[in-house]
Amino acid sequence: MSLLPPRWRLPYVALLTVVGLLLSASALQAYRLSGGRRPWEPFLWEFSSVAVIGLLVLGVHALMGALRGRPWPQQLAAHALALPLFSGLHIAGMFGIRLLVYGLVGVGYHPDDLPTLLVFEGGKDAVSYLSFCLISRGVWMAGAAAARARELDRARRELAEERLARLADQVQPHFLFNTLNLISSVMYEDVARADRLLCELAALLRQTLAAQQRAEHSLADELALVQPFLALMQARFGRERLVVEIQADADARACRLPALLLLAPVENAIKHDVARHRGRVTVSVRAERDGERLRLTVSNHADQPLPATPPLPPERDGGLGLRNLRERLQARYGSAARVDFGPQAGGMRLAMELPCTS
Template sequence: MSVLPPRWRLPYLALLTVIGLLLSASALEAYQLSGGTRPWEPFLWEFSSVLVIGALALGVHALVGRLRGRPWPQQLAAHALALPVFSGLHITGMFGLRLLVYGWVGVDYRPDDVPTLLIFEGGKDAVSYISFCLISRGVWMARAAESARRELAEVRLARLADQVQPHFLFNTLNLISSVMYEDVARADRLLCQLADLLRQTLAAQQRVEHSVREELALVQPFLALMQARFGPERLVVQIEADNAALDCRLPALLLLAPVENAVKHDVARHRGRVIVVVAATRDGERLRLRVSNHGDTPVPEAPPDPDGGLGLRNLRERLEARYGGAARVNFGPDGSGMSLNVDLPCAS
């Protein structure tokens, strides 16, 4: 049973049991019509065959897997050698079980002579072996297709995640450059904070996904950096997360670009104070994330990007690649500011 993953072992045994019962019920009717007096015999005959065949089918599946990718002549030669071994093991195991049970209950059992058994059972075994090979090949091809799909999704996620880093770095350096000639010491502190943040984000990118707790641990120092840039009286930060949401997992650096956009674009559009809120809540098996900003006296000639810019497009593509249609994104005006709401499955 080692060929089967653990989660498939019980279903496989259940399948063999159902097949054995169906065959036994059919054989029992014919047995009784022929005058048989021991109703357990058809069950022994059928289950001895089904159990041995079930074990051998796993070996056939493993053999087909090992032969994948080899030239067809090699595969055919291997199967030509394996078929008589399959039939021999089936006949030996099946009649060995029968003789063991008959001897245990004290009933005489005389199977047909060996040449008759080889001809009768060998023909059926050939059909069974070919059927198992075809089924197994289909299973291996399905596994290969699923593996390729997962690898493609992982490559796409990695590519999208890589887009976050240069985009975030470019915008942050632009923010820092505005104070470079006004206050050199302050700019130096900001660059040191940025270097620490970049080290954390590079480490996060290697993990592909992490918990909400780890994501907020990246968002917080970025917002602290931006507060140092704009001043705490101009940029007010609120991070709200319930304990149930902190262990949910999400793609790494998912919130960094939306938070950066909320600061970079929206603080510039307001003359007064701006409040940026990052919230995470859990509702059953769903994780709800919100990034919103509200400010005083927006500048009318600088309307927000209705699509959310590159950061939001990247976020949508990453969620689509990771969750398909199970994730939802809503972005739009919210009072005196903008709000981004993300609803996705919570995987702990």
């Protein structure tokens, strides 16, 4: 049984037992019709054959595995040698068990002469051997296909993880360059304010670096990064111009999502409204859990519709940051995630829906 994995041993023995019982029940009927007086004899005949065949099948399966990929002439030569060996071992083992049992119970047993046995049993063994070879080949092919599928799945996972890592690496430089540009606009007007902004930026970058190493964290951790960024932007534009609203219930905060997922949408919301309007702009981040789904919304709304400068046409997909977001969600969740981006009354709105795992 060493050729059989431990988890398959009990089912294999159970299968052989069922086959032996079915064959014995059929043989018992013929035995009684022929006037037999010892009902245990058909069970001995069939189970002795099934037991030996059960062991030999393991050897056939191992042989088929060893012959995989070999040239056909070598395979045919191996089978030409294995078939007589299979039949010889089957006959010797089967009749050896029968003679032993009959001897123990003190009953005489007189099998047919050897030439007759070789012809009668050899023909059946040839059919059995061919059948077992075909079944074994199918099993090996199925195992190889399953191994290829597992390897392909592993390669896909590694590719997806590599892609996620590449996309995540794009988040921080994009966010950093835009933030530094914001700080540079006030550094000559208010040095103390610019210094304060740089200190806040350094603290925020330390948090984002730590988050990036985790690759995935809870929505609560993500909001802990978004809030300092929004505070930094409020310090830049003034709280009278930038109003921040964050709403997320406890169930939503427990959901896990890719790290740094919301920074780009929040920054995009500020870039599209706060930096281009004189009036007050409200930036909202909302999250709610609906069963096993997490719904996230990032939106902005300007109180005064008149822009400080002629408005630029919004990019259809939200620019680099949101293209990155779409690709990250696609790589992580596939079709299970959905992203909608477009204008709403007085501003822009980004809605995301993705699976919630706690």
